[in-house]
Amino acid sequence: MTPPADSKKYWLDDPLxxxxxxxxxxxxCGLLIAIDLFLHRHEDFEFATVFGFHGAYGFFACVALVxxxxxxxxxxxxxxxxxxx
Amino acid sequence: MTxxxxxxxxxxxxxxxxxxxxGLLRKAWMLALPVIAFAYLLAIPHGLHGQVELLGQTLTxxxxxxxxxxxxxxxxxxxxxxxxxxxHVDDTMQHVAGLVYAGSAxxxxxxxxxxxxxxxxxxxxxSSVLLVWARRGEHSAATGMRYVIWQxxxxxxxxxxxxxHWRATGSLEFSHIGLSNTAGLLILIGFGIKSAFPxxxxxxxxxxxxxxxxxxxxxxxxxxxxxxxxxxxxxxGTEELVWIGTLMAAFPIFYAVIENDxxxxxxxxxxxxxxxxxxxxxxxxxxxxxGAVAHAFADIxxxxxxxxxxxxxxxxxxxxxxxxxxxLYKSMPWTAGFCIVGAASISAFPLFSGFVSKSxxxxxxxxEAHLVTWGILLFASAGVFHHSGIKIPYFAFFAHDSGKRCxxxxxxxxxxxxxxxxxxxxxGVMPGPLxxxxxxxxxxxxxxxxxxxxxxxxxxxSALAFSVLMWTRIYPPELxxxxxxxxxxxxxxxxxxxxxxxxxxxxTREGLSEAxxxxxxxxxxxxxxxxxxGGLLLRSWPTxxxxxxxxxxxxxxxxxxxxxxxxxHA
Numbered sequence: 001m002t003p004p005a006d007s008k009k010y011w012l013d014d015p016l017x018x019x020x021x022x023x024x025x026x027x028x029c030g031l032l033i034a035i036d037l038f039l040h041r042h043e044d045f046e047f048a049t050v051f052g053f054h055g056a057y058g059f060f061a062c063v064a065l066v067x068x069x070x071x072x073x074x075x076x077x078x079x080x081x082x083x084x085x
Numbered sequence: 086m087t088x089x090x091x092x093x094x095x096x097x098x099x100x101x102x103x104x105x106x107x108g109l110l111r112k113a114w115m116l117a118l119p120v121i122a123f124a125y126l127l128a129i130p131h132g133l134h135g136q137v138e139l140l141g142q143t144l145t146x147x148x149x150x151x152x153x154x155x156x157x158x159x160x161x162x163x164x165x166x167x168x169x170x171x172x173h174v175d176d177t178m179q180h181v182a183g184l185v186y187a188g189s190a191x192x193x194x195x196x197x198x199x200x201x202x203x204x205x206x207x208x209x210x211x212s213s214v215l216l217v218w219a220r221r222g223e224h225s226a227a228t229g230m231r232y233v234i235w236q237x238x239x240x241x242x243x244x245x246x247x248x249x250h251w252r253a254t255g256s257l258e259f260s261h262i263g264l265s266n267t268a269g270l271l272i273l274i275g276f277g278i279k280s281a282f283p284x285x286x287x288x289x290x291x292x293x294x295x296x297x298x299x300x301x302x303x304x305x306x307x308x309x310x311x312x313x314x315x316x317x318x319x320x321x322g323t324e325e326l327v328w329i330g331t332l333m334a335a336f337p338i339f340y341a342v343i344e345n346d347x348x349x350x351x352x353x354x355x356x357x358x359x360x361x362x363x364x365x366x367x368x369x370x371x372x373x374x375x376g377a378v379a380h381a382f383a384d385i386x387x388x389x390x391x392x393x394x395x396x397x398x399x400x401x402x403x404x405x406x407x408x409x410x411x412x413l414y415k416s417m418p419w420t421a422g423f424c425i426v427g428a429a430s431i432s433a434f435p436l437f438s439g440f441v442s443k444s445x446x447x448x449x450x451x452x453e454a455h456l457v458t459w460g461i462l463l464f465a466s467a468g469v470f471h472h473s474g475i476k477i478p479y480f481a482f483f484a485h486d487s488g489k490r491c492x493x494x495x496x497x498x499x500x501x502x503x504x505x506x507x508x509x510x511x512x513g514v515m516p517g518p519l520x521x522x523x524x525x526x527x528x529x530x531x532x533x534x535x536x537x538x539x540x541x542x543x544x545x546x547s548a549l550a551f552s553v554l555m556w557t558r559i560y561p562p563e564l565x566x567x568x569x570x571x572x573x574x575x576x577x578x579x580x581x582x583x584x585x586x587x588x589x590x591x592x593t594r595e596g597l598s599e600a601x602x603x604x605x606x607x608x609x610x611x612x613x614x615x616x617x618x619g620g621l622l623l624r625s626w627p628t629x630x631x632x633x634x635x636x637x638x639x640x641x642x643x644x645x646x647x648x649x650x651x652x653x654h655a
Contacts, residue, residue: 010415012483022552029549032542044111044451045459054463054542061467062550069342070561076568077343083567083576085226 029055088129091146092157092195093205095122096164097186100181110173115180119165122191126157133197142257145197150481151524152378156194157383158522160187162508163306163389170393170501171299182215183303190307194314198257199247199272202315206243206275209308210236216300217292224295231576232292235285236308239278246271249431251627262319273320280363281356283332289356291338294348298396301348305355305392306385310329312379313362322369330367330460333360338468340570345563347405347477348395351388354431354473357465358384360474364462365446367451369523376445379523383438383512387430390505391477394424397494397502398481407476407563412486421482423502424644430509432474432544433466438509440540441516448529467547474544475551480563 011017033052043049099118106114135146164187171183189208196202210233217229249268251257262269278285289309295302320326334357341353358380365377397420398413399405414421426437433439443466450459493499504642512519520527554560569577 008415012414013486022556025545025549026553029545032538032545033228035538036542039534039538041539042456042533043535043539044448045456048539052542054539055546057463058467058543058546058548061464062471063554065338065464065468065471066342066550066554066560069339070559072339073343073561073568075179076570077564077566078569080096080565080567 086125086128088132088134088147088149088435090125091135091192092122092125093188093192095125096184096191097208098190100184101496102185102597103181104177111180113170115184116158116165118184119161119168119187123158123161123165125285126154126161128634133592136197139200142200142251143198143199144201144257146192146201147195147198148259149195151522152314152318153195155378155382155522155524156310157191157507159310159385160191160194160307163187163385164191164303166386166389166393166505167299167303167306169504170302170396172497173495174297174299176219176297179216179219179297179300182212183335184221186212186216186303187307190311193311197259199243199250199259200257203240203244203247206279206311207237207240209311210240211643212273213304213308214360216303216325217296219300220295220297222295228292228295231572232288235276235288235498239275241275242271242278243275246273246275259318261321264325269320271318273323276312276315276319277329279308279358281309281317281333282329282363283336283570286333286356287570290349290352291572292571293352293355293392294346298400302392302396305388309355309359310381310385313366313377315365315426316363317374317378321366321374323367326363326367327455327458328367330360330363330365331461333357333363334465335360335461335468338465338472340568341468341472343561343568345407345566347407347410347481348392348399350407350472350477351391351395355384355388357469358388358431360465361375361443361446361462364458365449368446368449368455370449370453372529374451375520375523375525375527375529376442376449379442379519380439380446382522383430383442383509386463386505386508386512387427390423390427390502390509391431391473393498393502393505394420394427395477395481397498400498401491401494403491404491406565407480410481410487410489411484412482413489413491414482415486416489416491417493418498420502421478423499423506424478424482426506426509428474428478430513430587432470434474434513434544435532435540436510436513437539438512440513442512443465443521444531444536444540445529461538463543467543469546470547471551475548 131149133145137144156375189205193205214229214233246268281289335354337356341350344350363378365373430437430439447462
């Protein structure tokens with residue numbers, strides 16, 4: 001459905017602004033990695049002190065989660081009225 | 086003031102008055118009840134109060150200590166917020182049910198013995214199901230029935246375990262139980278159903294999204310947290326809980342990613358948060374128990390806030406399916422903002438409440454060198470940001486504009502959400518007051534540079550993963566669908582098996598009765614044939630043949646006699 005024609009324009013309606021946000025996120029992530037160069041993190045497990053560990057873990061955990069969930073849909077997904085039939 | 090009067094009665098009997106009060110007075114009364122009960126809790130001393138003798142047993146109606154008070158405070162806060170949120174609702178039954186439900190959960194938390202616990206436990210079940218039935222939708226009746234069967238089943242396990250525990254120990258006192266015997270196992274199953282352990286969890290995803298917009302807010306606060314309280318009281322340090330909790334923290338997030346009903350997404354993410362708490366209880370160190378109950382406290386507020394925002398969307402937009410929503414920030418900016426605060430809290434962003442509570446549990450897992458659990462909790466932390474932190478606000482309020490334009494949430498809903506959002510930030514910025522309420526002294530600093538950096542990296546890179554997956558269109562779209570979960574076994578498989586047994590029975594019965602009636606007809610025909618002139622029965626018989634038959638009979642009798650006797654002496 002398209003938005004009503006008389007609707008007011010919002011900042012997020014402009015794709016340019018959305019890509020600004022997207023770039024901003026990359027910059028924040030870059031900064032967080034950069035800080036890791038200077039800060040000695042205290043961790044309970046030795047391997048977690050590796051440079052950028054938590055960033056990499058978060059990124060790959062989410063990608064793996066989504067890819068796995070997508071495959072799960074093939075097995076688990078049914079029509080909305082599945083239990084009503 | 087002595088604490089002999091059970092605090093639960095304030096809400097339960099107070100609720101009974103609601104139908105008789107007119108408009109404004111009724112609203113004032115509903116708001117006053119949790120406040121009165123709260124003031125009462127502040128006034129009474131620690132200790133065992135309200136003890137009554139029954140059948141040679143001492144029942145303790147009011148056990149006041151740090152653990153019960155913490156849950157008492159948060160339950161009353163949740164009751165107050167839920168009442169404010171539901172203030173515009175005209176349905177008296179929902180108001181009464183909600184307050185009786187809150188009151189019985191409160192009673193269960195202060196119960197000092199297993200019998201009192203059981204009575205309140207069952208009262209939470211029967212009062213809360215009314216909030217599901219009050220939706221009066223096409224699925225409400227069946228969903229409510231499945232929900233209440235699970236809840237009552239949990240009560241039956243608790244009762245059976247309590248009676249065995251009584252026989253074994255001679256006491257009904259509700260203190261540490263442990264898993265050393267059958268009684269402990271039965272009670273653990275009873276608590277486990279309420280806490281939504283794996284394979285006992287589907288009542289939660291089934292019922293919460295089916296309740297009324299305001300009813301779900303009540304539901305989200307009490308039942309599962311009562312389970313967590315009971316586990317913390319009875320099973321702290323039970324190793325098995327670490328693994329059960331780890332599993333709970335992990336598997337629901339896969340479902341949350343592909344679920345379309347946004348309130349059901351929240352139910353899955355609630356299951357995942359309960360997993361963190363169960364892990365904390367299983368680890369059982371002071372830090373871990375503190376973390377588990379602090380997280381229950383924080384979760385009641387932020388999960389309540391998220392359910393409030395989604396309830397407001399359901400009320401105003403008329404649907405809560407991700408596939409049909411989007412762009413609602415234009416119509417409901419306040420609701421969107423409050424939802425984002427709830428999302429940041431559940432994702433444990435620094436300066437939000439989830440950060441100061443969840444990190445205690447994850448740290449406790451690290452200190453005790455539970456490597457696998459620690460890794461999975463980290464995965465679950467990233468995952469919860471993904472599906473609750475981003476997915477919920479994104480698909481409801483942003484994403485592609487669905488073109489839906491509606492009114493902002495009613496003012497009372499905004500007030501409730503505003504207070505909850507304020508508390509989420511307040512606890513996150515100043516965890517001190519919450520830490521002071523915890524059962525053990527707190528020696529934990531959540532805001533270290535290293536911890537904040539680690540958490541921000543985890544979360545921001547999860548967000549990056551989401552945006553990359555969206556950009557590349559790899560992210561699975563929201564689709565109108567249901568996903569099969571464990572409830573398939575009792576909602577589809579068991580009825581199908583029962584049906585096929587029924588069919589088999591019917592076919593066998595029909596076949597048998599056909600064959601039998603054919604035989605009967607044959608017999609009748611044969612008899613009738615003999616009754617005709619010249620037939621067997623109407624023929625005249627010579628007397629000699631009769632004598633012959635009598636002789637045959639006597640011989641047979643003699644034979645049987647000898648055989649029988651011979652056997653008897655052998």
